[in-house]
Amino acid sequence: MLLTPYYHQENAVIRISALQASRFAKVECSDFNPIHDPDNKRFCVPGDLLFSLALHFYGISESMRFSFSSMVSADMGLIFPDTKSDVIVITNEAGKAVLEIVRSGAINKTPAFIESMIKNYVSFSGQNFPSLLMPLMKEHQVMFNPARPLVMYNSMSFHFDDLVNLDTDKEMQLKLESTEMQVDGKRANNFLNFTLFSDQQKIGSGVKKLIVAGLKAYDHKAITDFADAYEAGRNNF
Secondary structure, eight states, rough: TTTGGGGGGEEEEEEEHHHHHHHIIIIIHHOGGGGGGGGGGTTTHHHHHHHHHHHHHHHEEEEEEEEOOOOOOOOEEOOOOOOOOOOEEETTTTTTEEEEEEEEEEEOOOHHHHHHHHHHHHHHHHHIIIHHHHHHHHHHHOOOOOTSOEEEEEEEEEEEESSSSSOOTTTTTEEEEEEEEEEETTEEEEEEEEEEETTEEEEEEEEEEEEEEEEEEOOOHHHHHHHHHHHHHHHHH
């Protein structure tokens, strides 16, 4: 199973170590955001891993929305409730919500289809920086602070046009359609819109929302130096 190396389960409690989370980010997502480094003081588990676990436990519904409400630290106990509800709240052991899922429509629990969706989405999601955010920051002449980058995963959603009749044996592809940045003072909402394909036919669409905080005036050299160092870390992994 794709996710087996990246979490461990104790009865009804899921735990993710810093090493498991960091390796998932780097190996599966090509995501080298420093916040996922085990020794980072602000370390948090990648939202893409929580998303992937949710699909693993609940399957893929025709429409799904994932909203992240708080960061998950290393080895935090997580409860993925056994429920058939259309609204699912993932909490820590203290009952604090970390992820809310709203779903509707048919549900598909075919393991190969779920794994294909996970692989396609997290590979796309890991392109946040520098590929997708750099052009947006340059266009709007803003950037995050390279000394303290704050790029937060806010939410994602997707919808399949006809999940019931979809041939899930065919290979799935995910393609970026458009990007948008909305600047509001020191923060910016960023929308990454994508389309899902199967056998070259459109089967659905979705959007990922990121928040970039601590904005400052765009400095081409500073952000380019940061991006070069980021890419060097990715290439040397």
